[in-house]
Amino acid sequence: DAGVIQSPRHEVTEMGQEVTLRCKPISGHNSLFWYRQTMMRGLELLIYFNNNVPIDDSGMPEDRFSAKMPNASFSTLKIQPSEPRDSAVYFCASSAASGSYETQYFGPGTRLLVL
Amino acid sequence: GQQLNQSPQSMFIQEGEDVSMNCTSSSIFNTWLWYKQDPGEGPVLLIALYKAGELTSNGRLTAQFGITRKDSFLNISASIPSDVGIYFCAGQPYNNAGNMLTFGGGTRLMVKP
Numbered sequence: 552d553a554g555v556i557q558s559p560r561h562e563v564t565e566m567g568q569e570v571t572l573r574c575k576p577i578s579g580h581n582s583l584f585w586y587r588q589t590m591m592r593g594l595e596l597l598i599y600f601n602n603n604v605p606i607d608d609s610g611m612p613e614d615r616f617s618a619k620m621p622n623a624s625f626s627t628l629k630i631q632p633s634e635p636r637d638s639a640v641y642f643c644a645s646s647a648a649s650g651s652y653e654t655q656y657f658g659p660g661t662r663l664l665v666l
Numbered sequence: 667g668q669q670l671n672q673s674p675q676s677m678f679i680q681e682g683e684d685v686s687m688n689c690t691s692s693s694i695f696n697t698w699l700w701y702k703q704d705p706g707e708g709p710v711l712l713i714a715l716y717k718a719g720e721l722t723s724n725g726r727l728t729a730q731f732g733i734t735r736k737d738s739f740l741n742i743s744a745s746i747p748s749d750v751g752i753y754f755c756a757g758q759p760y761n762n763a764g765n766m767l768t769f770g771g772g773t774r775l776m777v778k779p
Contacts, residue, residue: 555708582765584766593769593771593772594709594754594769596766596767599765599766601765607766642708642709646765652696652697652716652758653696653697653758653765653766653767654697654699654711654714655699655711655756655767656711657701657708657709657710657711658708659707659708660707660708662706
């Protein structure tokens with residue numbers, strides 16, 4: 552069974568450019584989460600969706616970040632314009648949202664380097 | 667927000683030794699999860715715990731959901747070199763209206779052959 556799929560696995564871009572990260576959750580899962588991981592701050596939740604609807608985006612750093620989930624099998628995280636401090640590993644995770652028994656499964660991550 | 671205190675931050679052990687790490691919180695949790703992250707990869711779920719006092723094993727790994735619901739531990743018996751990685755605890759807070767997880771800071775495990 553396929554796990555969470557993320558693309559690209561690696562992205563190198565220049566400051567000011569737009570970056571789009573993609574995620575396909577596990578089939579049947581109705582919750583999707585975007586995380587950012589850095590050495591300094593560890594794993595940070597950026598935003599999450601239930602049934603394609605954004606529920607909590609309080610972790611989104613600023614207006615340069617946006618996320619969409621147009622359907623149950625696809626989500627994007629966009630950074631425009633990108634800055635060097637956005638360099639991090641971005642993970643997508645999904646879960647079946649079973650109320651009090653939350654179990655999230657992570658994708659392999661996108662390693663972003665902004666020069 | 668709520669924080670999970672994970673300890674130790676790092677461990678350097680000899681192959682064959684047992685390993686123990688734990689997470690604590692001042693708040694009550696409904697769910698405790700333990701993940702392992704290999705270099706260049708995403709966290710992989712090792713063990714999920716859903717009930718206070720629950721003790722669950724996965725091969726050489728054993729984890730327990732503390733009876734106070736404020737802590738959990740993970741033990742690895744007879745460590746081998748492929749156990750190297752970062753181990754994260756995560757929990758779903760009792761008063762969490764949604765399904766967000768709180769993560770510990772990770773325990774970096776290094777195993778000397």
